[in-house]
Amino acid sequence: MGLPPGFLRDYNNDRSFDLMISRRYFPDPATEEENKNIGFGQHEDASCITFIFQDGIGGLEVLKDGHWIPAEPIDGSIVVNIGDVIQVLSNDKLKSATHRVVRKPGNRHSFVFFLNPHGDKWVEPLPEFTAEIDEAPRYRRFLYREYLELRARNKTHPPASVTHYAI
C-alpha cells in the first residue's frame, strides 16, 4: 500500500470487532428463473481486509472491468479481499473488491474472516494519500460503528456502501 510495515496493526490493534462466519451454499437449483443461482449477491465487504477459506466447489467471483472472474479454489490457499475501510484510508487508491457467490451443483462451505477496526475508530483518507500528495480527500470521516449501523439498517433496501460518505 506504500505504508510502513505494521501500519494496519498500529492503526487498529483491537480485534474485538473482527468476525468469522461459516457459510453453507445449497446446490444450484438449475432453473431458468433469473437470479435463482445466486448464493450471495454482489457486494463489497465493510472490513479492512477479508480472508476467505473455501472448499473445492467454487462459485466465488470477483468483478473486474465489468466482468465476473471466478476465484477458482486452489487447495491450501486463502482468498484475500480488500474491504471498504482500506478503500477509504487509501482514498480510492485500493478498491474494495466487488464479489458474489454463484451456486454450483454441489454443497459449498466457506469460512469468512473479516479483519475490522474497532467501532470507535475514525475512518478517513490518510494524509499519505491526500495532503502529502496534493490530493483532495474523497470521503468525509466517519466512525466505523456508524457505518456498520448504516449497513445493517439498509440491508433490505439498496445496500449502503461507503459512497454514502463520499465528498
Ligand SMILES: O=C(O)CCC(=O)C(=O)O
Ligand atoms: O462465502 C464466500 O465465499 C464469500 C462470502 C462473502 O462474500 C461474505 O461473507 O462477505
Ligand SMILES: [Fe+2]
Ligand atoms: Fe463478501
